[in-house]
Amino acid sequence: xxxxxxxxxxxxxxxxxxxxxxxxPRDAIIKVTATAICGSDLHLYDGYIPTMQSGDILGHxxxxxxxxxxxxxxxxxxxxxxxxxxxxxxSCYHCGKHQxxxxxxxxxxxxxxxARELYGHPMSALFGYSHxxxxxxxxxxxxxxxxxxxxxxxxxPDGVDDEKVLFLSDILxxxxxxxxxxxxxxxxTVAVWGCGPVxxxxxxxxxxxxxxxxxxxDHFPHRLELARKFGAETINFEQTATYDALxxxxxxxxxxxxxxxxxxxxxxxxxxxxxxxxxxxxxLGTDRTHAIRQAILxxxxxxxxxxxAVYGGFVDKxxxxxxxxxxxxxxxxxxxxxxxxxGLLAAIMEGKIDTTFLISHRMPxxxxxxxxxxxxDQQNEVTKIVLKxxx
Amino acid sequence: MPDIADRPYDDAPLSTSKxxxxxTRAITxxxxxxxxxxxxxxxxxxxRPVADLYAWWxxxxxxxxxxxxxxxxxxxxxxxxxxxxxxxxxTTVEWDAVVTDDREGEMIAWASAEGADIANSGRVTFRDAxxxxxxxxxxxxxxxxxxxxxxxxxxxxxREPNIQVRxxxxxxxxxxxxxxxxTNAMNPKQREEQxx
Numbered sequence: 001x002x003x004x005x006x007x008x009x010x011x012x013x014x015x016x017x018x019x020x021x022x023x024x025p026r027d028a029i030i031k032v033t034a035t036a037i038c039g040s041d042l043h044l045y046d047g048y049i050p051t052m053q054s055g056d057i058l059g060h061x062x063x064x065x066x067x068x069x070x071x072x073x074x075x076x077x078x079x080x081x082x083x084x085x086x087x088x089x090x091s092c093y094h095c096g097k098h099q100x101x102x103x104x105x106x107x108x109x110x111x112x113x114x115a116r117e118l119y120g121h122p123m124s125a126l127f128g129y130s131h132x133x134x135x136x137x138x139x140x141x142x143x144x145x146x147x148x149x150x151x152x153x154x155x156x157p158d159g160v161d162d163e164k165v166l167f168l169s170d171i172l173x174x175x176x177x178x179x180x181x182x183x184x185x186x187x188x189t190v191a192v193w194g195c196g197p198v199x200x201x202x203x204x205x206x207x208x209x210x211x212x213x214x215x216x217x218d219h220f221p222h223r224l225e226l227a228r229k230f231g232a233e234t235i236n237f238e239q240t241a242t243y244d245a246l247x248x249x250x251x252x253x254x255x256x257x258x259x260x261x262x263x264x265x266x267x268x269x270x271x272x273x274x275x276x277x278x279x280x281x282x283x284l285g286t287d288r289t290h291a292i293r294q295a296i297l298x299x300x301x302x303x304x305x306x307x308x309a310v311y312g313g314f315v316d317k318x319x320x321x322x323x324x325x326x327x328x329x330x331x332x333x334x335x336x337x338x339x340x341x342x343g344l345l346a347a348i349m350e351g352k353i354d355t356t357f358l359i360s361h362r363m364p365x366x367x368x369x370x371x372x373x374x375x376x377d378q379q380n381e382v383t384k385i386v387l388k389x390x391x
Numbered sequence: 392m393p394d395i396a397d398r399p400y401d402d403a404p405l406s407t408s409k410x411x412x413x414x415t416r417a418i419t420x421x422x423x424x425x426x427x428x429x430x431x432x433x434x435x436x437x438x439r440p441v442a443d444l445y446a447w448w449x450x451x452x453x454x455x456x457x458x459x460x461x462x463x464x465x466x467x468x469x470x471x472x473x474x475x476x477x478x479x480x481x482t483t484v485e486w487d488a489v490v491t492d493d494r495e496g497e498m499i500a501w502a503s504a505e506g507a508d509i510a511n512s513g514r515v516t517f518r519d520a521x522x523x524x525x526x527x528x529x530x531x532x533x534x535x536x537x538x539x540x541x542x543x544x545x546x547x548x549x550r551e552p553n554i555q556v557r558x559x560x561x562x563x564x565x566x567x568x569x570x571x572x573x574t575n576a577m578n579p580k581q582r583e584e585q586x587x
Contacts, residue, residue: 016576018581019576019577019578020577020578020579020581021577021578021580022507022552022579023576023577023578023579023581023582024571024572024573024574025570025571026569026570026571036413042415072570089565089569090567091438091567091569092438092568092569093436093438093523094402104561105564105565105568105569105573106573108572108573108574108575109459109559109561109562109565109572109573110459110558111575112561113554113557113558116557125573125575131575134573134575135575136575137575137577143577145577147573148569174464177505209519228567258551287401
């Protein structure tokens with residue numbers, strides 16, 4: 001089959017690779033009908049994520065048709081499913097608590113050691129996202145092997161357009177969980193750093209959860225424009241002093257909750273150094289944690305800090321004092337996708353949430369390498385690329 | 392340093408002691424036979440009842456499904472089993488293991504018999520953890536040999552001695568909780584290559 005494979009920094013290709021097949025009883029094989037390039041795929045593209053191997057198949061936002069099932073799968077051939085990017089067993093303690101991204105059983109035992117050293121515990125496995133998180137082949141391919149197919153994928157009703165539901169795989173639940181982690185109360189003002197897909201979904205979600213005002217911060221005019229469409233006020237940090245603006249816009253109080261959906265790439269987080277230097281620790285330039293630092297400094301006393309943004313290692317100059325002195329609550333984590341799927345699918349079907357506005361480009365799988373380059377080079381214009389294998 | 396047997400205000404397992412030599416001596420008072428000078432241990436919580444896990448483990452041939460490099464385990468009699476472990480260059484190392492203490496639903500202790508390629512002893516304990524299932528703790532004492540086998544042991548135990556026992560317990564947990572051992576192999580052929 002054809003698949004988008006990683007070969008090094010800024011080197012992704014379409015290769016012919018082996019077809020996947022059923023390995024374990026709970027597996028299913030999915031014929032991919034739509035898959036997206038995620039902002040976090042750019043971290044891989046830029047070579048920031050350690051434990052990648054040449055030939056790895058990327059892609060963790062995908063959906064498709066069930067074409068083969070293992071003996072213990074509950075899926076049926078022909079069903080259309082969206083697959084969560086987190087591979088979770090549904091049977092361990094963490095899955096029982098709906099903390100799916102902490103699943104203990106999806107990550108093969110041999111792949112758990114690095115995360116154990118880095119984080120103290122291995123996390124759940126992810127599709128197409130380095131060997132530290134499992135080394136599973138991803139969904140930017142014609143077919144994918146999906147483990148635990150009886151507990152992860154959500155079946156989509158017949159006749160629903162792929163583009164309406166594709167983002168259930170990652171960025172919609174991620175934006176939703178970001179807003180949930182901000183513990184929004186009616187009347188709140190919420191500030192969101194970064195108007196990428198996750199930030200934009202966090203804006204929508206925050207309003208649905210009762211926020212009175214959402215202030216979105218970015219420097220790409222097109223992305224700020226999208227945030228305004230959902231009712232957000234916006235700050236362009238290139239032309240405005242963000243902290244001062246937030247103070248004046250909130251009467252000196254500061255936002256009740258702040259959401260950092262910028263992440264490591266914007267800050268040049270050198271995760272690839274981290275593994276080699278883990279024991280020696282790694283230090284960053286002082287400006288690289290700008291978004292999270294600024295968010296913590298701007299947040300009102302007793303407020304909430306939500307951090308959906310992906311961080312991989314250590315940060316320098318983290319304002320721990322501000323966190324403590326102001327009595328802030330910090331909530332973060334990889335998304336517990338499976339937990340949010342039924343509710344968010346219903347919200348899409350009822351028309352409460354629209355995700356299709358985000359898609360700026362559509363292309364066949366064969367053009368994925370060009371897609372990566374475009375997404376990387378033109379972040380103002382390119383908000384989301386959807387790849388359609390077999391078209 | 393005070394004697395290891397007298398550790399005031401410290402309930403930690405001996406295998407986590409900073410006094411490795413002392414811990415190795417002291418562990419032999421805890422149902423583990425003296426078979427070496429390297430002590431390691433790890434624990435996992437498995438969402439299954441004690442009785443299931445004990446029964447699965449006590450049928451030793453099962454362990455080859457979760458222990459990396461273990462080719463097979465043959466039952467010799469109720470207390471003795473024969474272990475065949477893959478070694479570099481397509482060879483194997485072997486030993487007989489004897490159950491030295493067996494408390495149903497609680498603990499199994501073993502020791503290698505005389506003439507073992509890798510002398511080892513240890514125990515696995517099963518403790519009811521209520522709604523969370525069962526805490527399974529493995530404690531292993533072994534004698535790292537020299538030469539080719541020494542290299543195998545180094546590979547088995549990776550750069551940290553508890554990595555191997557950690558991985559084996561992780562696979563045990565996967566199999567018991569999900570019915571399968573997690574693999575990133577894309578298809579059966581790749582899995583065979585990984586297992587080879």
